[in-house]
Amino acid sequence: MSKSRRDFERYIPYLLILPALSYLIFFIGYPLIQALYLALFPDGRFSMENIDYLFTSPFSRFEEAFANTILLVITIIPIQVAIAIGLAMLFNMKFPGRNTALYMVVLPLTISDVAAGLIWYSLLSSNGFFNKLLINLGLISEPIQFFGYQFRHMEFLAIVLTELWRATAIVFVILFAGLQMISREYIEAAEVFGATVWQRIRYIVFPMLKPSLQAALIIRTLFAFQIFGVVWILAGRDIPVLAGEAYYEQVELKHTGVAAIYALIIALISIVIGYIYIKLFKAKYLEV
């Protein structure tokens, strides 16, 4: 009687986890397999036509999309990390109004990419705040054009600015949490033994912050490869990106097989980066 009861107790945690786990395996596993099928077996038989489409169709802008996505990632992330490190060190100090300022700085965490794109459109459009401010300060006489195919480079800049504004907070929160975990005792000990500010940063803060820094880097990189809303709002297809092409092929052209390939490419990139992440920080992960 009591033995079978204890046997049952042993299974309780598994029973509690099972529904969620099955749901996730189904909703992630099934689409991945289905995507492979859509991409490589368009009519029930193996065919390279969707892959050929990527490289040869006049509709396809695969190479551009791939290059733009990587270009955006390598432009945005180093600046974001630099700003976030500066902010994290700033907010790690005590000053009046710190908590209020902190809430304001993390506000963009709740803002969607679409909303961020629209917000920055109101700043940068030719009648927008930025242009009118500069004109009225006498710094420029004609508005600076940020939007339109012939101003693609400015569109790129607008996307970078919007992403810096929107997503730096994610990096900041991770680094800030990491800094807060560093015990003051280490730093005080270093002070007692006469370490300069720079030495304290170089030999104590930085090594202890390294796991958070790496985590922040990889999380941001993963999300950056999915960039879509900001680009679509600010530049449409003037600047094709991987996720944007997936959307365009699926929704506008109904090329489900091609859209599935884009989905698989994004998944593959993320899995590779994620794999590196898990390899590097396994111990860190298990603490959660």
Place this chain on the structure above:
Amino acid sequence: MEMNDMSIVKYYLVKILIAGGATIAVLWILTPFIIAILYAFTNPADYYSPNIVLPLRYTFEHVQKLLALGATKAIFNSVAVALMTIGLSFILGLPAGYAFARYIFPGKDSLKLFIVSLRMFPIMVIAVPLVTLYIRLGLSDTLLGVALAHTAMSLPFVIVITSSIFAGVPKELEEAALIFGLDRKGAFLRITMPLALPGLAAAAIFTFIMSWNEVFIASVLTLTNRTLPAFILTSAMAATDFIKFAAGFIMILPAMIFVFIARRYLITMWGITLR
């Protein structure tokens, strides 16, 4: 004496640097918010006048026009999807979060690692294949279909957050309740749940915002039953500037309200989910 003067100068210099840095950071974040909100209500003449930097006269007509264009229905759809997502992901995620917080069992670490790493999975890629499945299941272009996909997106976060919330409720309280005659279920419902409730409410808000903000899956899975971001994405491109500003304002409104309500939990929660 000279040394002392130097250190006073240095002290104030550091103070000024900190104040300056914090001011710049706050302005950099807040200015776009303020401008976007003011422009959502600007009088068209003020917007087109080159000499008026900040609008002086305001009107509700842009927001009204946007709502009349179909945003009302889209807002309703978004709220419905978000509520269904909260319901589904909590029904599925809460028990799992509790199990990870309270039980020790073989395979716990690997299971947790698996779910935690799913947070990193680019969930948008499930949208395209789901279209085909949903046609077969009769779920294409339905709000439930979007909510099911959003649940897959938010579930790993809900499990991680709830597990950390339950872990924060002292186990001793539950054990005390068991000693005083409650069974495990009673202890959970009468002791752990009430103590975990504020955190769970914040987690629900977090889930709401995730679903409210998600655009890719929603635009791929719906055609007539668009959620707000999907509606904006497909119609804002062709709209006037004013409609875009109004759309931006409506998109950020719930997030701002929720941040205000849940501000105590905000940073901790993002800390948990992103770690």
